[in-house]
Structures are given as C-alpha cells and as structure tokens.
Amino acid sequence: xxxxxxxxxxxxxxxxxxxxxxxxxxxxxxxxxxxxxxxxxxxxxxxxxxxxxxxxxxxxxxxxxxxxxxxxxxxxxxxxxxxxxxxxxxxxxxxxxxxxxxx
Amino acid sequence: xxxxxxxxxxxxxxxxxxxxxxxxxxxxxxxxxxxxxxxxxxxxxxxxxxxxxxxxxxxxxxxxxxxxxxxxxxxxxxxxxxxxxxxxxxxxxxxxxxxxxxxxxxxxxxxxxxxxxxxxxxxxxxxxxxxxxxxxxxxxxxxxxxxxxxxxxxxxxxxxxxxxxxxxxxxxxxxxxxxxxxxxxxxxxxxxxxxxxxxxxxxxxxxxxxxxxxxxxxxxxxxxxxxxxxxxxxxxxxxxxxxxxxxxxxxxxxxxxxxxxxxxxxxxxxxxxxxxxxxxxxxxxxxxxxxxxxxxxxxxxxxxxxxxxxxxxxxxxxxxxxxxxxxxxxxxxxxxxxxxxx
Ligand SMILES: [Fe+2]
Ligand SMILES: [Fe+2]
Numbered sequence: 001x002x003x004x005x006x007x008x009x010x011x012x013x014x015x016x017x018x019x020x021x022x023x024x025x026x027x028x029x030x031x032x033x034x035x036x037x038x039x040x041x042x043x044x045x046x047x048x049x050x051x052x053x054x055x056x057x058x059x060x061x062x063x064x065x066x067x068x069x070x071x072x073x074x075x076x077x078x079x080x081x082x083x084x085x086x087x088x089x090x091x092x093x094x095x096x097x098x099x100x101x102x103x
Numbered sequence: 104x105x106x107x108x109x110x111x112x113x114x115x116x117x118x119x120x121x122x123x124x125x126x127x128x129x130x131x132x133x134x135x136x137x138x139x140x141x142x143x144x145x146x147x148x149x150x151x152x153x154x155x156x157x158x159x160x161x162x163x164x165x166x167x168x169x170x171x172x173x174x175x176x177x178x179x180x181x182x183x184x185x186x187x188x189x190x191x192x193x194x195x196x197x198x199x200x201x202x203x204x205x206x207x208x209x210x211x212x213x214x215x216x217x218x219x220x221x222x223x224x225x226x227x228x229x230x231x232x233x234x235x236x237x238x239x240x241x242x243x244x245x246x247x248x249x250x251x252x253x254x255x256x257x258x259x260x261x262x263x264x265x266x267x268x269x270x271x272x273x274x275x276x277x278x279x280x281x282x283x284x285x286x287x288x289x290x291x292x293x294x295x296x297x298x299x300x301x302x303x304x305x306x307x308x309x310x311x312x313x314x315x316x317x318x319x320x321x322x323x324x325x326x327x328x329x330x331x332x333x334x335x336x337x338x339x340x341x342x343x344x345x346x347x348x349x350x351x352x353x354x355x356x357x358x359x360x361x362x363x364x365x366x367x368x369x370x371x372x373x374x375x376x377x378x379x380x381x382x383x384x385x386x387x388x389x390x391x392x393x394x395x396x397x398x399x400x401x402x403x404x405x406x407x408x409x410x411x412x413x414x415x416x417x418x419x420x421x422x423x424x425x426x427x428x429x430x431x432x433x434x435x436x437x438x439x440x441x442x443x444x445x
Contacts, residue, residue, distance in 0.1 A: 008211075008212040009430065009431060009434075011205065027271075028199060028264075028268065029205065030202070032430070033430035033434035034433060034434030036433075037430050037433075045195050045198050048188075048191070065141065
C-alpha cells in the first residue's frame with residue numbers, strides 16, 4: 001500500500017470493546033506505518049485505564065460510509081413507516097404494553 | 104497526503120443551495136445537535152475549529168515539558184509513577200485532539216509542522232519554567248484546574264469529534280488536578296521550607312493560570328477597555344453562536360477564581376492577588392481584573408522559554424525520525440499487512 005510519506009504514516013480508525021457485553025465502539029484514530037504499530041499506538045492511547053477487552057484498527061481509507069447528507073435518497077426506507085413500531089398498535093391489555101398478558 | 108479517508112473527508116459540495124445548507128446547519132446547532140465530519144459546515148466554522156483544536160492539541164504536548172523535566176527528580180517512586188501517568192495523559196490528550204482535527208480535512212503532520220515553524224502556537228502558559236518540585240504540584244492544581252473549568256463546557260461543543268475527544272480528556276483531568284492538590288498538601292503539611300517552596304510556586308503560577316489559561320479579557324467587567332472588549336466579545340459571540348464555545352473567557356475566569364480561593368485556604372496558601380475578597384453582593388470572589396496590561400505581563404517579556412519549548416519539541420521530533428523510518432520500512436516489507444513476506 002503506498003501513499004505514505006515521511007512524517008505522515010497512514011491513518012487508522014480505532015475501535016475498542018471496553019467491557020464484556022459491549023460491541024466495539026469507534027474511539028478515534030491513530031497514525032501508524034502498519035497494523036502492528038497502529039495496534040500498539042491504539043493501545044497506548046485508548047487503553048490507559050480500565051480493563052479493555054479488545055481493539056480493532058482499520059485503515060481509514062478502507063472504511064466506506066454513507067453520510068447524513070445522503071439521508072433522503074439513501075435512508076428513505078427508515079422513515080415514515082410508523083407501522084414498524086409496536087406503539088403503532090393497540091396494547092394487548094387495558095393496562096398497556098407493560099401490563100399482564102395472561103387472561 | 105495518504106488518500107483522504109472516506110470516513111472523515113469533507114463532502115464535496117452537492118448541488119444544493121448554499122442557503123439551504125446553512126439553514127440546516129444553523130438548525131442543527133440551535134437544537135443542540137452535533138455537527139459531524141461529513142456534514143456541510145460554513146468555512147468560517149471549519150477554520151475556527153481547526154485553529155482552536157490545533158492550538159489546544161499543541162498546548163497539551165508542549166504542556167508536557169515543564170512537568171516532564173521533573174520526572175527524573177521526583178522525590179519518591181510513588182510521586183514519580185503518578186507524574187509519569189499524568190504526563191503520559193497529556194501526550195494522549197494531544198493525540199485525541201490531533202485525531203479530532205484530522206476529521207476536518209487537515210493532516211496532523213502539517214499541524215506539527217506549523218507548530219515547529221512557529222505558524223501555530225501553543226498556550227503561552229507553558230512558556231514559564233518549572234523551577235522546583237513544587238511547581239509540578241502548582242501546575243497541576245492551578246493550570247490543570249483552569250483547564251477543567253475551560254474544558255468541561257467543551258464536552259458539549261457543537262462539533263462531534265471535538266466533543267468526544269474532550270469527554271475523554273475531562274475524565275482524565277480530574278486525576279491531574281487531584282494529584283497536584285495532593286502534592287501541594289503534602290508540602291504544606293511538611294517542613295517550613297517545603298511549605299515556603301509550595302507558596303513560592305503558587306506565587307509564580309497563579310498569574311499564568313488565571314490569565315493565560317482563559318485567554319484575553321473579552322468583557323469590560325473582566326478588565327478589557329471598551330474597544331478590546333468589543334473585539335474579544337465579537338470573537339466569543341461568533342464562537343458561541345456556532346456552539347463552539349459556551350461561555351466568555353471572563354465568565355470562566357471568575358468560575359476558576361471562585362473554585363480556587365477556598366482550596367488555597369484549606370492548603371494554608373495565599374493566592375498572590377491582594378484584591379481577592381468575597382463579594383457578598385455578586386456572590387463571587389473579587390480579584391484584580393485581567394486587563395490587557397496584566398495579560399501581557401503574564402505572557403512574559405522573555406521569550407527564552409517560548410523558544411526553548413519549541414526547540415525541545417523539534418529536537419524530540421527529529422530524534423524520533425529513525426523510529427518512523429524504521430516503522431515505514433517494516434510496513435513496506437510486510438506490505439502493510441503485519442505479516443512477513445514468505
Ligand atoms: Fe490535558
Ligand atoms: Fe492535564
């Protein structure tokens with residue numbers, strides 16, 4: 001992979017799973033020449049406290065995104081569909097959705 | 104530039120009316136929503152952020168130097184471990200912030216270059232030397248204490264990556280201030296010489312903290328004359344309208360004084376400002392206003408330490424060149440995958 005010049009190694013996005021039961025979460029980025037160096041930099045930077053469980057580093061230019069600016073055409077499927085939510089329908093008991101369900 | 108990354112690259116202007124984009128941006132800021140890297144933003148907003156985040160990042164790493172100079176001379180292994188952790192955190196703060204700045208389409212190597220060449224600056228606070236061990240305590244208690252007050256509102260700043268970086272920073276700053284206060288308390292409970300050393304350090308660090316950590320006066324009440332107050336207020340108002348800042352410099356300065364006075368009393372130390380006294384009517388401590396003359400006095404006439412900080416930073420960067428070259432050579436040999444070629 002080219003594109004590195006002196007003083008400007010590649011950018012890597014860092015994902016940290018900080019606790020058992022959580023998904024990896026994006027925490028920021030580091031600059032490093034290769035994946036080993038990126039992991040070491042991410043460890044030094046994002047895991048100085050707590051008991052982190054795992055780290056991912058992904059080259060920033062390998063991440064592809066759909067931005068909020070493209071919301072209308074791109075994410076149109078998520079909007080104006082109230083019937084996808086339970087609140088759109090009547091609860092099963094008079095006490096509401098949290099009420100008892102047995103007769 | 105290593106392929107502008109798609110995660111962070113600013114979007115190319117879509118075929119939409121600029122007025123609509125601005126209205127949408129203003130609505131997001133007004134609603135307290137964050138602006139994210141690929142959102143459209145006014146050029147002025149981007150420039151103000153790059154300038155502020157870069158200056159902030161530079162201050163974090165330059166700020167390592169006065170305390171870092173005491174790492175080999177800490178009085179006990181415990182104090183040394185604590186100070187290493189604190190100084191290492193400051194390096195981390197710089198890196199969180201350079202990472203945030205890069206989401207605005209600038210390259211951190213270029214920012215460091217600008218620092219080294221004097222085109223961008225770090226806070227002048229750290230252009231003062233740490234003359235004794237007590238300075239490490241005074242710096243952490245007073246300047247990190249000032250930083251906490253300055254930075255807490257930045258956890259809600261309108262630019263998402265900056266706000267998230269600041270939340271990490273703020274979590275760590277609480278440790279910095281407490282260990283500094285603890286160090287000062289130990290000296291104040293020690294021999295008369297130790298207590299005198301603590302007082303001496305406070306005498307030297309109070310003005311840099313109260314003046315430089317909050318920026319120049321931006322209100323007339325804070326000590327600016329009408330003209331500079333108007334200028335300062337215009338900049339602050341712009342930053343506040345964009346949700347970058349939440350308070351004026353002088354408002355935060357007052358908050359700092361209010362928090363420090365009782366802490367100094369508990370330590371039995373005197374803050375070197377004879378004008379400090381409780382003002383029942385205002386519900387705040389009065390103090391000598393930081394007018395422009397006082398501000399300039401805090402900057403210091405002698406630029407020796409300012410040059411020294413940058414020279415040290417450059418030397419560290421140049422001395423580390425072989426490490427970066429070795430890492431690049433290793434990455435090239437392993438094709439950037441981490442695995443050795445077979
Ligand atoms: Fe910091
Ligand atoms: Fe700090």
